[in-house]
Amino acid sequence: MSGAKFLKDKTKSLFKGDGPRSLVSTSLQSASNNLRVCWEIDEWIRWRQLASEIKRYVLSNLDILLAQFIERLESKGVKVICAKDADEANNAILEIINQHNAKLAVKGKSMVSEEIDLNHFLERRGITSYETDLGEFIVQLSGTRPSHIVTPALHLSAVEIGKLFEEKLNEKNSAGHEELTQIARRQLRSKFIESEIGFSGVNFGIAESGTLCICENEGNIGLSTSSPKVHIAMMGIEKLLPRLDDLPLFLNMLARMGTGQKLTTYTHFVNAPAKGTELYVVLVDNGRTRALADVEFREILKCMRCGLCMNNCPVFRQAGGWAYGWIYPGPLGIVLTSELLGIETAYDLPFACSLCGACGSICPVKIDLNHLILKQRRRAIEKNTRAKKFTDTIMWKIFSIGARNKYIFKTMMLFVRIGIRLAPFLPFKFGKLKAWTDKRDLPKPKKFP
Ligand code: SF4
Incomplete structure (x- = not known):
C-alpha cells in the first residue's frame, strides 16, 4: 500500500464517528482487522512464542545488550545519553538544544517523549516542538493528551x-x-524546513549493530529526522533486540497488531549521523530498572507498544484512554503505570478491569496481562492503598450485606434499576460528571429475573 493511500485510509478511520461514541466501534473494528491479518499467518502461534522468548532473553541480558548497543553507536559517532528519569532526559535534551541555539523542533510520535512530558518542558523554556504525526498534531492543537x-x-x-x-x-x-x-x-510543511532539531522515538534498537529502527506510515518521521541538522532519538532502555535477524519477526508483528497492515509503510534504519548532521540517542530508564528487578511483573517490559490489548479491552472501549490517568491506557497502562510510577500512585488502576482475559489472549509477545492485573490488585490491597479509600470500604460492606441475603439483594437491585431509569433526567451534567454524561447515554437496564 502506498504512503498516500495509507494516509487516506487512516485519515478516514481517524475522522470517522462522533466523538467518544465512535471509540467503541473504531477500536472494535481495529481489533478485528488486526486479528484477521494475524490469523492469515499459519505460523502465528509459533511467531508469538518466538517473539516472547526473544524479549525474555533481552530482559535477562539487558545490561550486556545495552552496553553492546551503546558501544556500537558511539563507535559510529553517535552521542549517547543515559537518563535515569524524566528530569535527566529533559535537561539533557535542553542542553543539546541550547548548544545549537535552537528554538524550533519537529517531532515524530514517541511515547517516551509523552512519558517525560517533553513538549511542555520545552514550551516553558521558550522552545516550540511541533508534533508532526497527524493524530498527535490534532491532539497538540487541542491542548489535550493522546487517548x-x-x-x-x-x-x-x-x-x-x-x-x-x-x-x-x-x-x-x-x-x-x-x-x-x-x-x-500545509501547516506542517514549513515547520520541517524551519526547524533546527528533529525528535523521534525508536521502535527497536539492534544491539549487535547499533541500529535504530523506526516505523511509521505518514512520512513525517522521515522528514523530522532528515530535514533538521540535529536528530535526537529517544527510547526506553527495554526496546532492544539482540540481532538484526530478529527484526523481520518484530516488524511483521508490530504492523499487523498495531494497524492491521502487513508492514508499516516506511521503516527507517538509522545507523550513523549523515554527513554534516548530528545524531543523539537518549536512553530513558524512568522506572524500568525498578520494574526489571520486580520478578513478578518484569514481563510487562516485553511490550512493543502495538496497542492491540487496548483495542480488545471492553473497559478501554467504554472508558477511553484518558480515564487511565497517565499516558499508557488499557491493560498495558494498568500494569506499566503501576510499575513505572508505583502502585501507591496508580492504586485505582488494577481495579479498572473486568478480568475477562481478552488482552492476555492476543498480546503478540505473550504478556499475561490479565493475571498481572490480578496480581497488582492483590499488591494494592496488601499495601493497603485501596483500604485508604473510606467510601470504597463502606460500599463493599453494604454490598457484602446485600449479597448474602436474596431479599435485601433484590431490593437493592430494584433501587439500582429505578436509579438508572431516573439518571438521564437528573441534573448530572455538572462538575466532573459532565465530561462523562455530555457524551454518553446510560444503557437501559435489562429486566431483573
Ligand atoms: S501489552 Fe498490549 S501494547 Fe504491549 S505488546 Fe502486548 S498487546 Fe501490544
Missing part, C-alpha cells in the same frame, strides 16, 4: 477536528477528510 498509543486522536470526530482547525489555525471549517488532511499537511 491511544497508536491512534492518539481516536476520541475526536471529523466535525470536532474541523472546528478545532477553524478556531486554532484560522482555516475554513470543514469535516471533509481530505480537506482536513490537506490543512495539516
Whole structure:
C-alpha cells in the first residue's frame, strides 16, 4: 500500500464517528482487522512464542545488550545519553538544544517523549516542538493528551477536528477528510524546513549493530529526522533486540497488531549521523530498572507498544484512554503505570478491569496481562492503598450485606434499576460528571429475573 493511500485510509478511520461514541466501534473494528491479518499467518502461534522468548532473553541480558548497543553507536559517532528519569532526559535534551541555539523542533510520535512530558518542558523554556504525526498534531492543537498509543486522536470526530482547525489555525471549517488532511499537511510543511532539531522515538534498537529502527506510515518521521541538522532519538532502555535477524519477526508483528497492515509503510534504519548532521540517542530508564528487578511483573517490559490489548479491552472501549490517568491506557497502562510510577500512585488502576482475559489472549509477545492485573490488585490491597479509600470500604460492606441475603439483594437491585431509569433526567451534567454524561447515554437496564 502506498504512503498516500495509507494516509487516506487512516485519515478516514481517524475522522470517522462522533466523538467518544465512535471509540467503541473504531477500536472494535481495529481489533478485528488486526486479528484477521494475524490469523492469515499459519505460523502465528509459533511467531508469538518466538517473539516472547526473544524479549525474555533481552530482559535477562539487558545490561550486556545495552552496553553492546551503546558501544556500537558511539563507535559510529553517535552521542549517547543515559537518563535515569524524566528530569535527566529533559535537561539533557535542553542542553543539546541550547548548544545549537535552537528554538524550533519537529517531532515524530514517541511515547517516551509523552512519558517525560517533553513538549511542555520545552514550551516553558521558550522552545516550540511541533508534533508532526497527524493524530498527535490534532491532539497538540487541542491542548489535550493522546487517548491511544497508536491512534492518539481516536476520541475526536471529523466535525470536532474541523472546528478545532477553524478556531486554532484560522482555516475554513470543514469535516471533509481530505480537506482536513490537506490543512495539516500545509501547516506542517514549513515547520520541517524551519526547524533546527528533529525528535523521534525508536521502535527497536539492534544491539549487535547499533541500529535504530523506526516505523511509521505518514512520512513525517522521515522528514523530522532528515530535514533538521540535529536528530535526537529517544527510547526506553527495554526496546532492544539482540540481532538484526530478529527484526523481520518484530516488524511483521508490530504492523499487523498495531494497524492491521502487513508492514508499516516506511521503516527507517538509522545507523550513523549523515554527513554534516548530528545524531543523539537518549536512553530513558524512568522506572524500568525498578520494574526489571520486580520478578513478578518484569514481563510487562516485553511490550512493543502495538496497542492491540487496548483495542480488545471492553473497559478501554467504554472508558477511553484518558480515564487511565497517565499516558499508557488499557491493560498495558494498568500494569506499566503501576510499575513505572508505583502502585501507591496508580492504586485505582488494577481495579479498572473486568478480568475477562481478552488482552492476555492476543498480546503478540505473550504478556499475561490479565493475571498481572490480578496480581497488582492483590499488591494494592496488601499495601493497603485501596483500604485508604473510606467510601470504597463502606460500599463493599453494604454490598457484602446485600449479597448474602436474596431479599435485601433484590431490593437493592430494584433501587439500582429505578436509579438508572431516573439518571438521564437528573441534573448530572455538572462538575466532573459532565465530561462523562455530555457524551454518553446510560444503557437501559435489562429486566431483573
Ligand atoms: S501489552 Fe502486548 S498487546 Fe498490549 S501494547 Fe504491549 S505488546 Fe501490544
